[in-house]
Amino acid sequence: MRNSLLVLASFVAAVAAQGVKIVAPAVNTTLTLGETFVIDVERPDSLTGSQEVAIVIGIQSCGQSCDNINTAGDIGRPLYSGLYTPTIVGNGRADLAQNFTVQLPDNIQTGAAVLAVAHFALIIGTEPFLEVVNQVVEIQP
Numbered sequence: 250m251r252n253s254l255l256v257l258a259s260f261v262a263a264v265a266a267q268g269v270k271i272v273a274p275a276v277n278t279t280l281t282l283g284e285t286f287v288i289d290v291e292r293p294d295s296l297t298g299s300q301e302v303a304i305v306i307g308i309q310s311c312g313q314s315c316d317n318i319n320t321a322g323d324i325g326r327p328l329y330s331g332l333y334t335p336t337i338v339g340n341g342r343a344d345l346a347q348n349f350t351v352q353l354p355d356n357i358q359t360g361a362a363v364l365a366v367a368h369f370a371l372i373i374g375t376e377p378f379l380e381v382v383n384q385v386v387e388i389q390p
């Protein structure tokens with residue numbers, strides 16, 4: 250499954266520097282229906298500087314295959330929608346991180362599912378930047 254990347258910004262180098270990643274849950278983590286879990290969304294501490302605005306976290310079950318899921322067009326069931334205000338991780342790491350505690354719906358299809366984060370920022374305070382990153386997780390009853 251490939252990460253979907255919807256890029257409104259034209260400066261590709263800056264784009265790579267601003268992108269977030271889903272650090273937790275790890276790929277293929279097993280989650281239980283109705284479970285409360287933490288999603289750790291991190292980004293590099295880039296030199297160009299960007300103003301964080303917001304993220305939306307969604308989840309959707311894959312059905313037969315995760316390959317055809319396009320989270321840039323459908324984020325799935327929203328688990329979180331709001332401000333993204335990451336802070337420096339510390340402990341020798343320059344990355345910025347924020348934890349979001351969310352609850353998995355108890356009526357979503359079990360099996361593979363795609364956790365997606367849509368991330369909106371302003372590069373150098375003026376250039377709109379939007380991306381969607383994905384992580385496959387496993388849902389069990």
Ligand SMILES: *[C@@H]1O[C@H](CO)[C@@H](O)[C@H](O)[C@H]1NC(C)=O
Binds near residue numbers: 276277
């Ligand atoms: C996740 O699961 C898929 C399907 O079983 C497998 O192909 C892939 O290697 C796994 N990835 C990791 C990082 O465990």
Ligand SMILES: *[C@@H]1O[C@H](CO)[C@@H](O)[C@H](O)[C@H]1NC(C)=O
Binds near residue numbers: 287338
């Ligand atoms: C996020 O949660 C993990 C444990 O779930 C913790 O190790 C980490 O320090 C937390 N990060 C932040 C920025 O709160």
